[in-house]
Amino acid sequence: MRVVLLGPPGAGKGTQAQALSALWGIPQIASGDLLRAVVREDSELGREAASYMDRGQLVPDEFVLKLIAERFRKKDAHCGFILDGFPRNVSQAEALAAGLERAGLKLDKVVAVTLPDEEVVKRISGRRTCKNCAAMYHVVFEPSAKPGVCDKCGGELYQREDDAEETVRERIKVYDAMTLPLLDYYERLGLLAQVDGMGRPDEVEKRILSAVNGAGAQSAQS
Ligand code: AP5
Numbered sequence: 001m002r003v004v005l006l007g008p009p010g011a012g013k014g015t016q017a018q019a020l021s022a023l024w025g026i027p028q029i030a031s032g033d034l035l036r037a038v039v040r041e042d043s044e045l046g047r048e049a050a051s052y053m054d055r056g057q058l059v060p061d062e063f064v065l066k067l068i069a070e071r072f073r074k075k076d077a078h079c080g081f082i083l084d085g086f087p088r089n090v091s092q093a094e095a096l097a098a099g100l101e102r103a104g105l106k107l108d109k110v111v112a113v114t115l116p117d118e119e120v121v122k123r124i125s126g127r128r129t130c131k132n133c134a135a136m137y138h139v140v141f142e143p144s145a146k147p148g149v150c151d152k153c154g155g156e157l158y159q160r161e162d163d164a165e166e167t168v169r170e171r172i173k174v175y176d177a178m179t180l181p182l183l184d185y186y187e188r189l190g191l192l193a194q195v196d197g198m199g200r201p202d203e204v205e206k207r208i209l210s211a212v213n214g215a216g217a218q219s220a221q222s
Contacts, residue, residue, distance in 0.1 A: 111193050
């Protein structure tokens with residue numbers, strides 16, 4: 001199964017990708033996580049990436065495409081993947097399609113999770129992520145048992161640098177300008193399903209599963 005999750009910041013792409021990854025036994029490939037790993041290395045490239053991310057802007061395509069290509073080469077991605085946050089614009093989508101075609105592969109489904117802007121801001125301002133295992137929490141909707149501590153591994157929970165309200169509003173603008181056109185792009189290819197992101201995570205997951213079902217969700221590793 002090769003699935004793309006689209007949606008504005010905070011729509012729940014990461015939450016849903018983690019759940020689907022566990023259910024289907026295929027990796028979540030999150031461009032934001034790959035970029036944050038480079039930023040943590042504190043290299044010249046990492047500082048360059050951070051300069052875009054901290055302003056809520058997209059990191060240049062060639063940088064992101066290189067990271068994604070490296071990630072695809074890892075063995076676990078050969079049986080399928082859930083792409084989270086990539087592609088982010090039409091040129092990234094075209095590069096993805098060309099890469100898959102060269103490998104004789106294609107996408108099974110593109111799911112766009114929709115969410116109103118005010119809900120986006122609410123969700124992102126309360127998000128906390130584990131430094132150690134990347135598990136996701138929300139201080140109101142999905143709190144950890146002990147504040148600031150991950151239930152799964154005991155790691156420290158932190159708030160992302162780009163989750164300040166002003167930056168989130170910029171990220172929403174960038175999403176509308178750069179990523180929304182992808183909905184038409186994938187609609188024309190007959191791959192798009194739109195799913196309402198409101199409601200509990202398990203309710204949203206059910207909607208995604210039913211959207212993907214026609215594309216063979218029962219046998220995800222192929
Ligand atoms: P990225 O890391 O991809 O961030 P994003 O797309 O803005 O999305 P988020 O991770 O903020 O949200 P999400 O939809 O995953 O929601 P989540 O599940 O966490 O990108 C960050 C930056 O990196 C970009 O701005 C850009 O600079 C750069 N970048 C990344 N990819 C790039 C690319 N391809 N090209 C160029 N640049 C790129 O949920 C949010 C919160 O809500 C959590 O607290 C969660 O617990 C909670 N929650 C989730 N679902 C629910 C629910 N159903 N009900 C209540 N709460 C919920």
